[in-house]
Amino acid sequence: MILGEESMAQTISIGKQDFLYLRENNYFYIDKTDFIRQWWESADDITLITRPRRFGKTLNMSMLKNFFEIGADSTLFDGLYISQNEKMCEEYMGKYPVVFLSLKGVDGLNFEDAKDNFRQLIGNEAERFSFLRNSEKLSENEKKKYQSLVSLNGGRYTMNGSELTFSLQTLSQLLYRHYGQKTVILIDEYDVPLDKAFQNGYYQEMVSLLRGFFGQALKTNEFLQFAVLTGCLRVSKESIFTGLNNFEINSIVDIEHDEQFGFTEDEVHKLLEDYQLTEYDSDIKEWYDGYRFGDTEIYCPWDVMNYVKKLVADPNARPDAFWINTSSNDLVKRFVDKADKTTRDEIEQLIAGEAIEKNIRLDLTYDEIDNSIDNLWSVLFTTGYLTRTGGAVNGAYRLVIPNREIREVFIIQIQEWFKQTVMKDAKPVQEFCKAFLEGNAEEIQKRMTAILDKSISILDTKARDEYKENFYHGLLIGLLRSEPEWLIKSNKESGDGFCDIFIEPENPDAGIVIEVKYSASLDGMEKMCETALRQIKDRRYDEELRNDGREDILAYGIAFCKKRCWVICERL
DSSP, X not given: OOBOTTGGGOBOOXXXXXXXXXXXXXXXOBOOTHHHHHHHHHTXXXXXXXXXXXXXXXXXXXXXXXXXXXXXXXGGGTTSGGGGOHHHHXXXXXXXXXXXXXXXXXXXXXXHHHHHHHHHHHHHHHHTTGGGGGOTTSOHHHHHHHHHHHOEEXXXXXXXXXXXXXXXXXXXXXXXXXXXXXXXXXXXXXXXXXHHHHHHTXXXXXXXXXXXXXXIIIISOTTEEEEEEEESSOBOHHHHOTTOSSEEEEOTXXXXXXXXXXXXXXXXXHHHHHXXXXXGHHHHHHHHOOEEETTEEEEOHHHHHHHHHHHHHOTTOXXXXXXXXXXXXXXXXXXXXXXXXXXXXXXXXXXXXXXXXXXXXXXXXXXXXXXXXXXXXXXXXXXXXXXXXXXXXXTEEEEEOOSHHXXXXXXXXXXXXXXXXXXXXXXXXXXXXXXXXXXXXXXXXXXXXXXXXXXXXXXXXXXXXXXXXXXXXXXXXXXXXXXXXXXXXXEEEETTEEEEEEEEOXXXXXXXXXXXXXXXXXXXXXXXXXXXXXXXXXXXXXXXXXXXXXXXXEEEEEEEEXXXXXEEEEEO
């Protein structure tokens, strides 16, 4: 079963990753409950599941909590796949104490702030079990242990370092004493504290804290039934999971659970049918499909849900980059910033829709990410900015950009990189602009080609020539606007049409008219320049400048092909 039976009547809720909330309020939900069976039958004591952000990790963890936790409402699962497995529901549903932590909020500009946030997170979860204060099954000392987890000072939980390290083990021990049943531990976004620590300069301190915390909770905890952890990055076992022998990892390359995080093609098709939106199938596929987990083609659920919700309200809504906007995309920025000429060429191939073969490390520590460009390739793959085609050959994967949305991420960061690297050296750009005033076509051509050689092309080879022309047009405008005293107008009506670029320099008598063309071949560049100049004259693009009293006018036909340009100048 893919959708709840009432799907047509269901409202789409964005951002709510609480299984209980969605089911109680009859919000739209794609059935992923077979994950419960799959995971249980794997019989793993401790499981780490890594997937990119916004692929349903938190919702699936919430689902596990609501299935296994003592006092669970079985009606939440009515009509869902797992309810067909009556034996499993009878034996395991509602049978365990469950501790559920999301480490997403463990953040801070320094270690002490992050540690305090961690302390508050543990304290808040411990408060869910306030009945332990008065449990007849706990000794007085055990009740004191519980009190140490929830003691407050000024409204903040006060656990000391040792109490925090042992907190999860302590809580599972107390729950065992009360219920006579071992505890299920669910930890969502386990790697966020490491990411934040890496960014803010206290990585080793956080590694030490988490190594102790996870060690006590998962390695030496006799009161643990099983544990599931989720995150984006598979951190090397040696960094924080040292000594965990009962530790299974499920990543994006593994077949197990490959359909349970994200939407399959069948699920998306059924969703669009139920909302009578099948005409948007190709747009959704172009923008949000393309990921490969295990052996399954996967759509980004965050994108699909956001776009479908927009379409329900406005049938004319166009696809948008929803996933992009949930993160700063620092990884892509870091990657583009570190790219040498070889890597820039590889980025161009990716943006053109081609595949790049790379050896991938699936386990890294955050402090290894910047050690080499190869490590960054690995992180981009595991976090969803790149995906694979086919399986690994001798440890190497063929990597591609999954879809149009992710291509946009790369393009945005490349544009930013161009501004910061190519434009930061003011003198060459100044000389470039000066050459336009002097009518020096050869100098413009030389400098423009040098700039193009340093840049990363963001052209889709399948795009129409007009699109490519627009790219070069925008690039040229950006360079010319470095001259602060020039009035530059783009696509301005003049004469019998719209001129690509015209410039009013400081000299009140001078004017510049530019027509940009894209050439499909190097051999055709000169001819395209001549076509551009003829267009300027035939359509009288200089009229606007002459109306402003400017009579000394230079006309430029500029043709581009890949990373080469050709320039012809005439005085009108």
